[in-house]
Amino acid sequence: MKGSALSTEIAEPYAQALMSLAQDRNLTEQFGQDIRALLNLLQNSQDLRLFLESPVVQITDKKAVLERVVGEDSNNYLKRFLLLLIDKRRIVFLEEVCQQYLELLRKLTNTVLAEVTATTELSEEQRQSVAEKVKALTGAQAVEIKTSVDPDLLGGVVIKVGSQVYDASLRGQLRRISLSLSK
Known part of the structure; x- marks a missing residue:
């Protein structure tokens, strides 16, 4: 339930x-x-x-x-x-x-929730950088970041804001290269 x-x-x-x-x-x-x-x-x-x-x-x-x-x-x-x-x-x-x-x-506060998945825990500087990029993409006044660690990403981050997913991971880049080569 x-x-x-x-x-x-x-x-x-x-x-x-x-x-x-x-x-x-x-x-x-x-x-x-x-x-x-x-x-x-x-x-x-x-x-x-x-x-x-x-x-x-x-x-x-x-x-x-x-x-x-x-x-x-x-x-x-x-x-x-x-x-x-x-x-x-x-x-x-x-x-x-x-x-x-x-x-x-x-x-109420025009804040978005960004679910960030990375290969390791983000430093404060990295969190700030992600927050600024999400603000620029969404136009939100503030960003609340929820992080998780996934070593399978190989590198980079995956950011999910609402239904939008921004895949800047090495695994995602390799997948896109593989798809373009298979065409």
């Missing part, structure tokens, strides 16, 4: 409600930072994700764990929103709600 159209349909109104709350309180960026941290935690801790999604775990236990995970530094409005997801039995859609919120935040 996760990742399906149904989960998106359920997650979107919650994300929009959270965005509305954040805009009313001028907390859109703070919520964005907290949500990125929460998403990172969920993606790196399968135990936490399974605990929160489990139907056999008591609601009070889920609330206690979630309150400890987000910590005292987290905004009270965001914390109460997360507890509401538990009360409404929508916590299984937490990741989708967070992703939808970040997407709404990107639209």
Whole structure:
């Protein structure tokens, strides 16, 4: 069910409600930072994700764990929103709600998400260079970069922005040469 159209349909109104709350309180960026941290935690801790999604775990236990995970530094409005997801039995859609919120935040701030695949981790200088190229290609004000490593690329990078893919990898260049030679 996760990742399906149904989960998106359920997650979107919650994300929009959270965005509305954040805009009313001028907390859109703070919520964005907290949500990125929460998403990172969920993606790196399968135990936490399974605990929160489990139907056999008591609601009070889920609330206690979630309150400890987000910590005292987290905004009270965001914390109460997360507890509401538990009360409404929508916590299984937490990741989708967070992703939808970040997407709404990107639209609000004219930011694009660039998924960059390279042979090694990018240095700060390389990240800056990629961001400038993506800004020039898309006309966006800012670029959020999500990186992954794929040693099979041999060299270079593959940049995906929305449905557009810019393949500047050595593997991609070799593939294009091979195709032109086979004609």
